[in-house]
Amino acid sequence: MISSPYISQKTSVSIIMLKVMLALIPAIIAYVWYFGPAILISLTLASVTALGMEAAALKLRGLPIKPFLMDGSALVTAWLLALSIPSIAPWWLIVVGLFFAIIVAKHLYGGLGNNIFNPAMVGYAILIISFPVPMTQWASPDTLAGAHLGLIDAANYIFNGILPSHTSGIDAISTATPLDTLRTQLKLDHSVAQITQMPIFGAVGGQGSEIIAGLFLLGGVYMWLARIITWHIPVAFITALALISGVFYLINPAHYATPWLHLATGGAMLGAFFIATDPVSGATTPTGKLIFGAGIGILTYLIRTIGAYPDGVAFAVLLMNVAAPLIDQYTQPAVYGHKGNKS
């Protein structure tokens, strides 16, 4: 029998996921502008692969395929993973990543709503550990690249590994990321000030990538205004990352990069607004979200500066995912009538 309430808001998981994808579009446009159209190929490939895997997993689990496929969660995972790895990576890289994201991290854990870990970040972590070489060959900004890859060239490279004849080799189209550069150059005892004079760096972050980071932030603000996310996790993440990097920067500016460099590079903005805010695998209480976000910010910094990987967002998110249930348990807000009367 039906019981009250008999009305509901016109909203759905699909609408939420569509809005998340909408929020990513400005950054994707900038991506194409600065790094060429390869990202469009990897996004398309990721979308098709993710939907196929999702459908297969739903069929195996005996669930209705259409409503679950339409929820859009697989597409969001696909896009986030595609945006987290090099756009010119070989086709199988994203396929392997999505297998771990969709099949292992999501469906083996019980499907939508039951995954402990952020699926896209599981995919990313597996890839960076297993295939570090293709995972660090990022497309050069068009302003620096020795050769420009058009749509067909990019497809030919992604699917067949064949570069256009006019290019001299992989180095002509790819480069290390700003964080990677920072890391290697610091080991060579160069100062941060010297390093950031290198061409890969832009005004505050990386050449081109700083604009994309800004647009991720813009998309995040849109999601906040559209009430897709609350402010807690991004603000806590960004504040914690800025604070900890600021403290180290003040202690030794020659060896520690500026807070704005940390915020504008790597996965910081994508992570703060689109990945750490994944509700399924994150903390849910207001205080819990602050702790969760701050934890990711701090861990990201620690992994970047003293860890073995140039960026730390993915591992920071996964580590905090583990802590989310515990954080929630200890940050339950006071229920009405249990607060005592202060006024």
Next chain:
Amino acid sequence: MEMEISDSQFESRTMSRTLYQFNGGVHPVEHKDVSTQLAIAIAPIPQMLIVPVRQHIGQPSKPCVSVGQRVLKGQIIAHAENYISIATHAPTSGIVSAIALHALPHPSGLSDTCITIASDGKDEWTERTPIDYRNLNASALRNRLRDMGIAGLGGAVFPSFIKLNPGVPQKVQTLLLNGGECEPWISCDDMTMRERAAGILSGAEIMRFMLRAETVVVGIEDNKPAAIAAMQLAATQCHFPVEIVVIPTLYPSGGAKQMIKVITGKEVPSGGRSTDVGVATFNVGTAYAIDRAIHHGEPMISRVLTVTGNVHQPRNFEVLIGTPMQNVINLTQGHPDSVSGYIMGGPMMGIDLHSVDVPVVKATNCILVKSDKLFPPPPLAMPCIRCTRCADACPADLQPQELYWFAKSNNFDKAQKYQLFDCIECGCCSYVCPSHIPLVQYYRYAKSEIAATQNEQKSADHARDRHETRLARIEREKKERAEKLAQKAVAKPATTTADDAATLAKKAAIQAAIARAATSTTEPS
């Protein structure tokens, strides 16, 4: 504290008050204006009135009329039984045609005892005795309200006289009249305030006297400007200070706890009552009913209710208690779409009616006729993605996504730890859920399972107690018997002689009888 209003008297009416916020809340489409276009109409007297003896929270009233008896309008037909109970009255004059089980508007769909009265069409009143409340003390007034069948019309139908007994003097500083009416579609309180503002405040005067409340506040949502104006006008003509507080329209601000929070900033403690924070809350319709009961001698035999939704002419009616709902629905001139069901109450907290062959009761504030167009069947429920829109919407500050998880996995201990029983079932969580999960149904399930377990536990405890008592009794009896035997054994020598004497006497009697028999047998032969 909030004392600033108490002595400043009439200026206080225009004083702006700091309002507070409760967490969350939702803004469903109101649909209220459709039923406020026409004035309250008096519904005609039906041929048959089916009056349940239990329309209130507490003990059912006890019938005191018999089948075939003629009753007058306003006559008591069932007396209040025990403390938490009120009397029931004949809504019109006529003949009692049955005292039997009848289906009631209740989610269980169960039947209960109803007194059926066949109207004689005369609508002849019993003797009414208007009273000047100042001539009675609070206790006598309470008895009067009990006999007048006054229960809260806001939905809970709790006997009002009990709430008007503050126990400790000065416990209630504020009498809060609730004109929030936050549920969509319903407009009966709105219309009552528009048309009967003076009566409402006249009732408030009595309640204020009974509670010895310092302040009288009427809380009204800002989507009812006409009602606000009417109440403000009535307040200026009233000889005690009344403050009309306009609060933002936000469901469920008409919930007593939420309104108290909005107006006073205080939270009613969990498991406590509003009087714990010095506030007594009554629905505006109840205040009007109290005015009718005391100043006019009219018991609660009718109420104003909204008939709306899938009907051609939505409207408010003053309806006699016991009128079959179908009769009231018939007054709204048919349905634009095919009827898919009926709700008693609003779309957020109302109950689904199995049929409208049930009487209007004191709790019936609205009959909402459904169509698939107005109330489409809910879409397929998707898994919870822990987006916490429910927590953002919850006016009780709960974490509905956690409660759902615990209820679904039958983890009732955890659900209680997360304060399941502070859930007021307002439906905000289900309303905002993007996965369309019927969350409230899960909480109702968990609550009833916990209640069932506690009942089982109670009866198991009871059975164990009885068993243990029985064992103890058997043991005690055994011991007593043994003691008795032991006593007997000690007392034996004395009793033996007595026994012997008795035996001797018996033997002698037998001998005598034999001798008598011998002589008698010889005689006739």
